[in-house]
Structures are given as C-alpha cells and as structure tokens.
Amino acid sequence: DSGVTQTPKHLITATGQRVTLRCSPRSGDLSVYWYQQSLDQGLQFLIQYYNGEERAKGNILERFSAQQFPDLHSELNLSSLELGDSALYFCASSAADRGLMDEQFFGPGTRLTVL
Amino acid sequence: AQTVTQSQPEMSVQEAETVTLSCTYDTSENNYYLFWYKQPPSRQMILVIRQEAYKQQNATENRFSVNFQKAAKSFSLKISDSQLGDTAMYFCAFISSNYKLTFGKGTLLTVNP
Numbered sequence: 001d002s003g004v005t006q007t008p009k010h011l012i013t014a015t016g017q018r019v020t021l022r023c024s025p026r027s028g029d030l031s032v033y034w035y036q037q038s039l040d041q042g043l044q045f046l047i048q049y050y051n052g053e054e055r056a057k058g059n060i061l062e063r064f065s066a067q068q069f070p071d072l073h074s075e076l077n078l079s080s081l082e083l084g085d086s087a088l089y090f091c092a093s094s095a096a097d098r099g100l101m102d103e104q105f106f107g108p109g110t111r112l113t114v115l
Numbered sequence: 116a117q118t119v120t121q122s123q124p125e126m127s128v129q130e131a132e133t134v135t136l137s138c139t140y141d142t143s144e145n146n147y148y149l150f151w152y153k154q155p156p157s158r159q160m161i162l163v164i165r166q167e168a169y170k171q172q173n174a175t176e177n178r179f180s181v182n183f184q185k186a187a188k189s190f191s192l193k194i195s196d197s198q199l200g201d202t203a204m205y206f207c208a209f210i211s212s213n214y215k216l217t218f219g220k221g222t223l224l225t226v227n228p
Binding site: 002033035042043044045048055056058088090092101103104106108109 | 148157158159160161162165167206213214215216217218219220221
C-alpha cells in the first residue's frame with residue numbers, strides 16, 4: 001500500500017459524459033501527479049500540482065482539467081468523453097516540488113470505461 | 116523531445132536465473148534521472164530502482180541492479196535470482212528539467228517455475 005488513495009476504482013460511463021476522479025496523496029506529500037495508461041499510448045504524464053498550484057503539464061487534452069484543493073486532495077475532471085478516453089488513470093504523490101530524484105508513490109488507479 | 120525505448124515487449128526467465136531488460140533513451144540534457152518501475156498484475160506501480168545521471172556508479176537494490184551507459188544512453192535492468200513474484204510489466208522512465216516523467220512502452224517479464 002503506497003498511501004495514495006484513488007476513488008472510484010472502476011467507472012463505466014457513456015460517450016459525451018463528464019466524470020471526476022479523486023486522489024488523496026500520502027500524508028505530508030504536497031505534489032500530486034496524474035497519469036493515463038492506455039493500450040495505445042502507454043503511460044503518459046498528464047499534469048502535476050504542488051500545494052494547490054499547477055507545476056507541469058504533459059499531454060493533457062483540453063477536455064480534461066485538474067485541480068488540487070487546500071487539503072491537498074486532487075481531482076481530475078474528464079468531459080465530453082470519447083471511446084479513446086478509456087484507460088487506467090493513476091495519481092501519484094511526492095514530497096517535493098521539483099525534485100528530479102523525488103520518488104513518486106502511485107495510487108491503485110481508476111479504471112475508466114467509456115461505452 | 117525526450118523518448119524512452121524498450122525494445123523487448125516480452126521476456127521470460129526461469130526461476131532463480133538472471134535476466135536483463137533493455138532500455139535506451141534520448142535527451143540532450145546532462146542532468147536527469149532514470150528509473151525502473153514494476154507493475155504487477157495488481158496494476159500497482161512500484162519503484163524498483165533509480166539512477167542519477169551524474170553518478171558513474173551503477174545503482175543496486177538487493178537482487179536488482181542497473182547497467183548505466185551514459186554515452187550510449189542505455190539503462191538496462193538486471194534481475195538476479197529471479198522469483199515468481201518478479202512477474203510483472205517493467206517500465207523504464209526518465210525525468211529531467213521539464214519535471215515530466217516519461218515512460219517507455221514496457222517489457223512484460225514472466226518468471227517460470
């Protein structure tokens with residue numbers, strides 16, 4: 001158990017809908033990262049937040065958005081869902097802001113299926 | 116753009132034997148870090164080992180060690196005394212000054228009894 005929690009574990013929805021994925025980082029970690037894992041694209045970095053502020057942005061679609069709240073939990077919002085958005089979405093957390101060596105601890109992931 | 120290439124989609128090894136997983140990367144930067152992550156069937160991502168680019172000494176963690184060849188931009192993972200619990204997808208990853216962790220496509224390792 002990494003100490004990072006993600007809810008829900010599984011989510012099934014229809015095209016065009018909007019969903020929210022939730023992540024609670026390890027106690028004391030200020031950075032939260034979101035990743036998408038799909039068969040087509042592999043593991044891709046989406047976005048990082050540190051103490052409520054966006055720090056780095058990866059291959060995140062405009063239909064996707066994220067935020068980190070004062071209690072440090074984070075939400076990833078996916079809207080106008082398409083079949084290709086079906087994937088495993090991971091959240092990870094780390095203690096530092098911009099430590100290259102800083103270990104990221106991954107949550108168990110949320111499996112999103114878009115029908 | 117930074118890329119990470121794992122040329123072996125699948126590998127298998129007998130229990131107790133040694134196996135090496137390959138990884139190459141492309142970057143123009145000098146300061147970066149390399150990682151190997153393991154993803155067992157449970158889907159949990161677990162850090163196996165990490166290497167700082169400016170350190171010449173290869174990192175080791177118990178049965179896991181790396182062969183880091185900076186000039187060749189190669190970062191292979193050696194697993195000694197393979198165990199059934201090592202069966203997993205292994206991802207090589209890279210991070211540098213853009214702070215974005217970039218993963219390879221992964222190598223599925225199966226340890227056979």
